Amino acid sequence: MSKVLVVYGTKSGCTAGIAEKIGETLRSGGMTVDVKPAEEKPNPAGYDAIVVGSGVRASNWHGSVKSWLSANADALKSVPTAFFTVGLTMAATPEKADAVRAYTDPLIAETGVTPVAIGLFAGSYESKKFSLPERLIMKAMKAEEGDFRDMDAVAAWTTETAPLLGLS
Numbered sequence: 279m280s281k282v283l284v285v286y287g288t289k290s291g292c293t294a295g296i297a298e299k300i301g302e303t304l305r306s307g308g309m310t311v312d313v314k315p316a317e318e319k320p321n322p323a324g325y326d327a328i329v330v331g332s333g334v335r336a337s338n339w340h341g342s343v344k345s346w347l348s349a350n351a352d353a354l355k356s357v358p359t360a361f362f363t364v365g366l367t368m369a370a371t372p373e374k375a376d377a378v379r380a381y382t383d384p385l386i387a388e389t390g391v392t393p394v395a396i397g398l399f400a401g402s403y404e405s406k407k408f409s410l411p412e413r414l415i416m417k418a419m420k421a422e423e424g425d426f427r428d429m430d431a432v433a434a435w436t437t438e439t440a441p442l443l444g445l446s
């Protein structure tokens with residue numbers, strides 16, 4: 279049975295829900311899956327495939343996930359790895375998907391980890407889960423409040439990506 283590690287970074291909790299949905303979808307396909315926050319610094323050794331993703335602030339993955347990716351780049355280069363990015367651009371202006379996909383270009387260049395796929399998912403903005411400085415930025419940007427996560431889209435991407443990760 280294939281073993282998969284899903285690693286994520288979140289500040290509001292939004293991306294944790296998406297990571298859990300990826301894990302649940304893989305489990306229902308017969309895989310053994312661990313879903314871990316990057317802060318826990320999970321060891322990628324012994325997994326057949328890795329899925330790593332983050333919510334974003336100003337076009338950037340969270341520092342915890344970037345650090346985890348850099349620290350484990352050598353291991354990730356030898357195991358199929360997929361990325362996913364969660365943000366409000368995919369909710370408000372999904373036609374800007376190419377710009378969201380490009381958020382991880384610097385990480386790919388810096389670490390040499392080449393993902394087999396990059397999932398792009400709409401996130402959420404529930405002001406009570408965000409810090410005051412974040413709320414002020416969101417107010418200035420006139421961001422709409424709501425949970426825009428589409429768990430069916432997350433499950434569909436996971437199912438499509440599993441064969442690219444060598445999972446069947």
Ligand SMILES: Cc1cc2nc3c(=O)[nH]c(=O)nc-3n(C[C@H](O)[C@H](O)[C@H](O)COP(=O)(O)O)c2cc1C
Pocket residue numbers: 287288289290291292293294332333334335336337338364365366367368378400401402403408412413415416
């Ligand atoms: C200060 C700030 C900056 C943000 N910048 C972006 C951005 O550049 N692109 C984007 O798609 N979403 C952006 N977002 C939206 C978040 O990525 C979105 O709310 C996401 O669901 C947060 O998930 P997380 O809390 O799990 O990281 C931003 C949110 C905040 C508060």
